[in-house]
Amino acid sequence: MRLVPINCIKPGSYLSKSIYDAKGRVLLAKGVPLTSLILQRVQCHGFLSLYIQDEYSQEEIEDVIRPELRQKAIFSVKNYFGFFNYPLEVGIKEEKQDEQVKQREYLQSLREIAENIVEEILEQRSIMINLVDIKSMDNYTYAHCVNVAILSLVMGIELGYNRKQLIDLAVGAMLHDVGKIFVPKEVLNKKGKLDDKEFELIQEHPRQGYEYLKDIYEISSLSRAIVLQHHEKVDGTGYPRGLKSEKIHPYAKLVAIADVYDALTSDRPYRRGMPPNEAMEYIMGAVDKEFDYTMVRTFIRKIIPYPVGTLIKLSNGCVAVVVEINHHLPLRPVVKVILENDQYARDDIIDLYRNYSIVIEGIQYEDPAKEDTDKALGF
Structure with a gap:
């Protein structure tokens, strides 16, 4: 696939x-x-x-968690965010006691989901991320929060976090964008460039999310640190407080990487998502500026930029399909050549880890057979 x-x-x-x-x-x-x-x-x-x-990519790739658990998690995040949205947008004020009971119910459901996700991923400790999550545009924010939690957990397990730490990490990641409920929707969904005032509103969402959650004792201080700090950068140019590396919580450093990676690889109404390899290269290029070096090293060990079945263009003019991942260097997979000099090849196998004279120039999305037909017809 x-x-x-x-x-x-x-x-x-x-x-x-x-x-x-x-x-x-x-x-x-x-x-x-x-x-x-x-x-x-x-x-x-x-x-x-x-x-x-299709004929080039028939191997199935499993998701990190069961699809039904992913959908349940998205629904849980949506309910929790919606709990705040409803009174804010419609203006309905419920009795304080009833509001607190309902909030605890939604939070308990979200925590149970976080625990289930942690258990599923722990059962597969050596897992690597080789799928980009396909999101409905209507559910983007909620699906994004769930995927950020999954990416963060995979890195957290690699770093040796214990079960309690992983649950706090998952809860914080699932709530990292809760402050966006206070940002006007026309600003959040704007397709063009934000003006200075609009960007200031966006920059306040980590602080607003933290302020709203800070007195909810069921949410740990570590989870709340993620909400407050996930847009801080290690060189001090992030927001809302301009913290430098040593002041940023390690959980927030992890979530910052997962947040950017998922955002870059996701389709949005105004652009198609980046291929995983390009998003990975962006993150590697931002080491010691946006992201922590140790955390990025952990990240690149767990992400597969060219999953099995990916069609790629090689520097020697060939089109090939990825048939095996070199886990010690995922950017240099084993490939099978399917097209050479516009002619179908003999299925030659090239291990790019051992053959450094050939590099990957990009992903081939078009069906090579279709391209041949177009050329024959003069298109």
């Missing part, structure tokens, strides 16, 4: 990973053959990319 922009998907391919609507219902089930009409309808629902299975 491979992640492909919808406009590059050849009708007749099969969907390899189910997609869900804003209510967590299956919109299109795994295994469905993709027709032109289905692809148009999916795009109307705000999906810009899909995981497909």
Whole structure:
């Protein structure tokens, strides 16, 4: 299976990973053959990319957690954020006691979900991230929070955090953007560049989220530190307090990396997500500026930038498919050449870890067979 922009998907391919609507219902089930009409309808629902299975990429890649647990987590985060949104937007004021009871119920549900996610990931300690999460545009914020928690947990396990630390990390990551409920939606969803006043509003969301949560004893001080500090940068240029590396909590340093990686690789209404390798290169390039060196080293050990089944363009002019990951150096996988000098190749195998004369120039999204046909027709 491979992640492909919808406009590059050849009708007749099969969907390899189910997609869900804003209510967590299956919109299109795994295994469905993709027709032109289905692809148009999916795009109307705000999906810009899909995981497909075709003749080049038939191996299935499992998610880090069960799909039903992921959807349950998204629903739980949505409920918790929505609890604050409803009184704020509609103006309904409930009795203080009833409000506190309801808040504790939502928080308990979110904590139980966090514990379940921790248990699932702990069972697979050596796991690496090789999928980009496909999000509904309507559920982006909630799905983003869940994925940031998963990415952070994978790194936290690599760093040797114990179960209690991992749960605090997961809760803080799932709530890291709760302060955005105080930011006007027209600012959050603006497609163009933010003006200075709008950016100031965005910069306040970590502080506002922290202030709202600081007196809720069920949320640990460590989880609240994530909410407050996840936009701080190790060189002191972050917000809201401009903290330098030694003042930023390690949990917040982890979540900062997961937050940026998931945001960069996610499709948004105004742009398609970056390929994992490009997002990874951005994060590596921001070491000791935005991100902590040790945390980035942990991150790159756990992310697979070119999953099995990815079609890639090589510097020697060939198109190849990734057939094996070199776990000691994921940026240099083992590949099988399928196209050489515009001719179908003999399935030569190249281990890029051992052959440094060849580099990966980029991901090939278009079906090579389609490109050959277009050339023959003069397009």
